[in-house]
Structures are given as C-alpha cells and as structure tokens.
Amino acid sequence: MxxxxxxxxxxxxxxxxxxxxxxxxxxxxxxxxxxxxxxxxxxxxxxxxxxxxxxxxxxxxxxxxxxxxxxxxxxxxxxxxxxxxxxxxxxxxxxxxxxxxxxxxxxxxxxxxxxxxxxxxxxxxxxxxxxxxxxxxxxxxxxxxxxxxxNKIIRTPLEPNVTYSDDPLRMMRAIRFAAQLNFVIEEKSFQAIIDNAYRLEIVSFERVMDEFQKIMMTDKPSFGLNLLEKAGLLQYILPELIALKGIEEVEGQKHKDNFYHTLEVVDNISLYTDNVWLRWAALLHDIGKAVTKRFDKKVGWTFHSHEFVGSKMVVKLFRRLKLPLGAQMKYVQKLVMMSSRPIAVVDDDATDSALRRLLFDAGEDFDDLIKLCKADITTKNERKQKRFKQNFELVEQKIKDVEERDRVRNFQPPITGEQIMEMFGLAPCKEVGIIKNAIKEAILEGEVENNYNSAYNYVVDLGKKLNLELKNS
Incomplete structure (x- = not known):
C-alpha cells in the first residue's frame, strides 16, 4: 500500500x-x-x-x-x-x-x-x-x-502481558490514547492491564504524571479516569480519589457517590477551560470528604470542614505525585479551600461585607472559583439545576457591583506600612501591623471607603486609641 x-x-x-x-x-x-x-x-x-x-x-x-x-x-x-x-x-x-x-x-x-x-x-x-x-x-x-x-481499537502488537509487563508505562499510554482518540482498548489487552496494574509501582511518578496530565487535558477526562479506575491503576496514583467511591446508607439515608460526582465536575469544567490546574481543582475539590464523612441522626450525612481538610491534602498529594509545589499547587489548594464559599453568599440577604471578603480572598482567581462552583452543579433535576445556576449568576452580578464600587479584588490598603511609620515616627513594630490589618478589616466591613483620605482619617483616630503621637500631618 x-x-x-x-x-x-x-x-x-x-x-x-x-x-x-x-x-x-x-x-x-x-x-x-x-x-x-x-x-x-x-x-x-x-x-x-x-x-x-x-x-x-x-x-x-x-x-x-x-x-x-x-x-x-x-x-x-x-x-x-x-x-x-x-x-x-x-x-x-x-x-x-x-x-x-x-x-x-x-x-x-x-x-x-x-x-x-x-x-x-x-x-x-x-x-x-x-x-x-x-x-x-x-x-x-x-x-x-x-x-x-x-475500528478504533487499541491493541498491542505482541502478547499484551509481555508488552505491559516489559514496560508498565504502556498501560497508562493505552488509556491515554483511548481517551484522546475515543478508541476502545481491545478486551485481552485491557485484561492484561488489570493483571499487570501492580507493575505500575516500578514507574517513576514523573512519567506516570506525564500521561495522567494528558488524560486530564482530553475533551472528556472522565473517559480516561474511569478506565484508570476499572483497570486498577488509579489506586496506585490517587487512592484518595478511590476512597470517595461508593454510597453508604444509614437509617434509610444515603449520600451521593462522590467519586462519580467528581468525575462529572471535571467533565463540566473541561467544557470551559484548558487550564489543567483548574481541572485539577475540580478533581480534588471533594478530596476531603472521605475522611470527614459522618452520620448525624438529626441532619443525616455530613462532611464538615472537608474543604479545609482537602486543601491540606493537596500539598501532600502534589508532593507525592511530583507535581509543581509552587504557584500551581497553591492555586489548586486555594480553590479547594474556597470551593463552597460562594454558596454562602447566594442568598438575597448576603451582605456587601460578605461579598467583599469573598472577592478579597479569591482575588484574581475569583472567576475560576465561580467556574468551579458552576461545574459542581451535577443534579439531574432540571428545575434545581436552573435555580442553582441563576443563583451563581446573581452572585456574579452582586460581586461585579461591589467590585466597581469598592475595588477590593487584589486589594492593597490605601496607606502603606512605611506611611504609617512616617505618620507616627515609628520603627518597624507590631503596632504597624495592627494598624494595617485594622484598615483592611474596616474597608472590607464597609466602615471605611477604599481611598487614601478616608483611610488616613481612620489611621489618625486609631493612633489616638493606641496612644501614638502624630508626627506628620
């Protein structure tokens, strides 16, 4: 040919x-x-x-x-x-x-x-x-x-047990190609992956993550992630994710399967972003639920503080998986930590102070946080889904109004520490930090406008309360 x-x-x-x-x-x-x-x-x-x-x-x-x-x-x-x-x-x-x-x-x-x-x-x-x-x-x-x-088939040229045992990274590559090309792994070949999954342990995490990242960047990551789980490979990569699998029932009350929910969230967010770290935030947003799951007879299943616990787990996961420990890890950790915050300001009676704090804490990642929250809506009830999405759109509009008025995204206090020291003739000391933090809190609470004159007058009054003498007016 x-x-x-x-x-x-x-x-x-x-x-x-x-x-x-x-x-x-x-x-x-x-x-x-x-x-x-x-x-x-x-x-x-x-x-x-x-x-x-x-x-x-x-x-x-x-x-x-x-x-x-x-x-x-x-x-x-x-x-x-x-x-x-x-x-x-x-x-x-x-x-x-x-x-x-x-x-x-x-x-x-x-x-x-x-x-x-x-x-x-x-x-x-x-x-x-x-x-x-x-x-x-x-x-x-x-x-x-x-x-x-x-025929859209992934098949090995030699007997598959030989191919995969010789080089276990090929098991990851089989799933990656299937996910990228929307192919099916031939039955004998997939069984060989199951049989040789334990061999993945001899492959460095750097090589495994190279393939995993490519799976994460496919159009529908759940395709590859599901295959990794079914093949028994995911337990050697992210056992914390496997721990989310399953539904428990106590006294007739069930919780959702947080593993499959997570895969759906990753697919949802992948429709709107090619940022692999935002996709990782979706993958890990509920990672703390397995260790915080409790049953309370009055309220049913709870996962209190799973965001906080999950954010701590992100550091350990990134370190173990040999993923970047700098800005990328901190970004994922922040989004996991804040993943439920916007829900608290959905109600109509959410105060401007709460909105300002959310915007301040999210900073330049606020838009990504909202994308994550929208992707987290996986209910199959169309009426509920529509209401949840409208609520988040309402939050976005409220935040936009607050941002235009108060300019708190990437907020920096209008008066610097150096200016405070100059005003009161201070050397670096704890009082400077106290005043700076007080300005920030007052602005976020709406007690002081976010401009120099308002902040200056506030500092003068605060200095009097701290028995500080104004040196430079």
Missing part, C-alpha cells in the same frame, strides 16, 4: 536522498503516520527509524538541509534530534529490546525494522512509511494497524 501523499513535504525528499547516499533503510514511523491516517492535525515532531546508524543519518540530513540548529546526540540510546522549520525531527537506529523483571529500562541491541515494530506499544503506532527511493511512500503494516485505526 502506497501513501505518498502523506510524505509530500520537501523535507522527506531530502531524507530519501541522504538515506540512499549512506545506504540505510529509513522509515517515518509512529505518531506522524497514525495521525495522518486519522486525519488529525499533524504534530510538530516526526520520528524516523533507520536500519543502521540513526546519529549518522541525523548529522548527514542536517548538513544537507543547511540546518543551523545544533544536532542533539544521545549516544547511550543511539538517538539524535534537531529542529528544522519549527519541526522537531528525531532519529533512531532500528533495535530490539529485552527487559528484566524489576525495571522498565530495556537491554537494547541493533535490529531490523520488524524488530523495531515489535517493540512498539500499540499496533496503531507500528505503522511505517518507507523513505528509500525504490519503495518511497510504501506503508509497512505488519500488525494490521490500519484496520485497528478504522
């Missing part, structure tokens, strides 16, 4: 010429071929396999293209790569691999194209297009990858 139309870029003609000059069989492989056949947008990276020296091919091709960017060489792996016209090109010699029981790092030796195709994870990634002149554009498909693309 020829598919020369897939390789019409002038670059491929250069590859063909260089491959023939150095007398090496060369093929375009993997994602480029797969995505072309699926009609997907082509990625900005192309992989080449050559039966011979991949580093030599990369260097000779770079030279023939007059490429100015450096060729990066990885001798240990026999690979090389460089960028050309915004495309990342990677080259590797065909190889065959064998694995030991306790490592996903293979023993590698030179091999044929067939050897190289056998070592690949899925049939849809074994497809190769010839780059040599006599066979240019020929599609090599020894494992019926084209049929699997047509």
């Amino acid at each position: 020829k598919i020369q139309e897939a390789v019409t870029l002038p670059l491929f003609k250069n590859v063909c010429e260089v491959a023939d000059q150095i007398n090496q069989e060369t093929y375009v492989v993997g994602g480029f071929v797969r995505d072309y056949l699926l009609g997907r947008e082509q990625k900005k990276d192309i992989d080449f396999v050559t039966v011979g020296n991949g580093i030599l091919l990369a260097k000779e091709l770079s030279k023939s293209l007059g490429n100015t960017s450096q060729v990066s060489v990885f001798k240990r792996f026999g690979t090389a790569m460089f960028r050309y016209n915004e495309i990342e090109l990677e080259f590797v010699g065909a190889r065959k691999e064998s694995y030991s029981e306790d490592s996903r790092k293979p023993h590698v030796e030179d091999g044929t194209l067939e050897d190289d195709q056998k070592r690949r994870d899925f049939t849809i990634n074994t497809l190769a297009i010839s780059m040599n002149k006599e066979t240019f554009g020929d599609l090599i498909d020894p494992f019926n990858g084209v049929e699997d693309l047509k």
Whole structure:
C-alpha cells in the first residue's frame, strides 16, 4: 500500500536522498503516520527509524538541509534530534529490546525494522512509511494497524502481558490514547492491564504524571479516569480519589457517590477551560470528604470542614505525585479551600461585607472559583439545576457591583506600612501591623471607603486609641 501523499513535504525528499547516499533503510514511523491516517492535525515532531546508524543519518540530513540548529546526540540510546522549520525531527537506529523483571529500562541491541515494530506499544503506532527511493511512500503494516485505526481499537502488537509487563508505562499510554482518540482498548489487552496494574509501582511518578496530565487535558477526562479506575491503576496514583467511591446508607439515608460526582465536575469544567490546574481543582475539590464523612441522626450525612481538610491534602498529594509545589499547587489548594464559599453568599440577604471578603480572598482567581462552583452543579433535576445556576449568576452580578464600587479584588490598603511609620515616627513594630490589618478589616466591613483620605482619617483616630503621637500631618 502506497501513501505518498502523506510524505509530500520537501523535507522527506531530502531524507530519501541522504538515506540512499549512506545506504540505510529509513522509515517515518509512529505518531506522524497514525495521525495522518486519522486525519488529525499533524504534530510538530516526526520520528524516523533507520536500519543502521540513526546519529549518522541525523548529522548527514542536517548538513544537507543547511540546518543551523545544533544536532542533539544521545549516544547511550543511539538517538539524535534537531529542529528544522519549527519541526522537531528525531532519529533512531532500528533495535530490539529485552527487559528484566524489576525495571522498565530495556537491554537494547541493533535490529531490523520488524524488530523495531515489535517493540512498539500499540499496533496503531507500528505503522511505517518507507523513505528509500525504490519503495518511497510504501506503508509497512505488519500488525494490521490500519484496520485497528478504522475500528478504533487499541491493541498491542505482541502478547499484551509481555508488552505491559516489559514496560508498565504502556498501560497508562493505552488509556491515554483511548481517551484522546475515543478508541476502545481491545478486551485481552485491557485484561492484561488489570493483571499487570501492580507493575505500575516500578514507574517513576514523573512519567506516570506525564500521561495522567494528558488524560486530564482530553475533551472528556472522565473517559480516561474511569478506565484508570476499572483497570486498577488509579489506586496506585490517587487512592484518595478511590476512597470517595461508593454510597453508604444509614437509617434509610444515603449520600451521593462522590467519586462519580467528581468525575462529572471535571467533565463540566473541561467544557470551559484548558487550564489543567483548574481541572485539577475540580478533581480534588471533594478530596476531603472521605475522611470527614459522618452520620448525624438529626441532619443525616455530613462532611464538615472537608474543604479545609482537602486543601491540606493537596500539598501532600502534589508532593507525592511530583507535581509543581509552587504557584500551581497553591492555586489548586486555594480553590479547594474556597470551593463552597460562594454558596454562602447566594442568598438575597448576603451582605456587601460578605461579598467583599469573598472577592478579597479569591482575588484574581475569583472567576475560576465561580467556574468551579458552576461545574459542581451535577443534579439531574432540571428545575434545581436552573435555580442553582441563576443563583451563581446573581452572585456574579452582586460581586461585579461591589467590585466597581469598592475595588477590593487584589486589594492593597490605601496607606502603606512605611506611611504609617512616617505618620507616627515609628520603627518597624507590631503596632504597624495592627494598624494595617485594622484598615483592611474596616474597608472590607464597609466602615471605611477604599481611598487614601478616608483611610488616613481612620489611621489618625486609631493612633489616638493606641496612644501614638502624630508626627506628620
């Protein structure tokens, strides 16, 4: 089968010429071929396999293209790569691999194209297009990858237990591809994932999270998250999420299944954001419910302080999962902590003070907080759903009015600590902090307008109460 139309870029003609000059069989492989056949947008990276020296091919091709960017060489792996016209090109010699029981790092030796195709994870990634002149554009498909693309199936080229046991990260990749492409994992292959799920423990969290993040960024993350749970992989990644699963009944009273509710919230928010950390906030917003769940005969099931407990859990989770511990973690922690706050100001009698405090505490993340709250509405009762959404729209309007009037988002007191010290001739001391905090509280409570003159007069009066002498009027 020829598919020369897939390789019409002038670059491929250069590859063909260089491959023939150095007398090496060369093929375009993997994602480029797969995505072309699926009609997907082509990625900005192309992989080449050559039966011979991949580093030599990369260097000779770079030279023939007059490429100015450096060729990066990885001798240990026999690979090389460089960028050309915004495309990342990677080259590797065909190889065959064998694995030991306790490592996903293979023993590698030179091999044929067939050897190289056998070592690949899925049939849809074994497809190769010839780059040599006599066979240019020929599609090599020894494992019926084209049929699997047509039938939307994820299947391993070899016996699946071997594929997954050799490299357990492939179990994550199977679910990631299924989620991204909306494919089905072939039955034997999925059973092999279940049987080998425990092997995920030998894979670093960094590699696992790389795949998990891609699942989180799919159009419908619950598809992949559900597969992770059914395959038994999620318990090795987020057992805290598994703990939310199930419905308990006491004295005829039930609570909802917070695991499936959480997946629905993640799907809801994914309709409106590509911010992976906002999706994480949705994933973890109820993470504290398993440990705070209690049954009270008077009120039924309660989850008191689950937001506070959940926000503390975020830090431990991010640390264990090797996720960023800086601004991203603090952002997720903040949204988890505040995830129920807007509900408290939904009522018509919510005070301006409560609105100001909500806006002040949420700051620049207020809009994301409201998105999270709206996504959290998963009731199937259309009347209730409509009422809840209208309530949040009302809160947004109230907040907008308060913001326009009082300017408390990203609020900074109109008078600085330095100005307070200058007014009373003070060195840095606790009184300065007391006054600054008092100004903030007075403005948020609506006792003082958010401007310099009002704040100045308030500070003067407060200074008198603290027996401070005004030095600079």
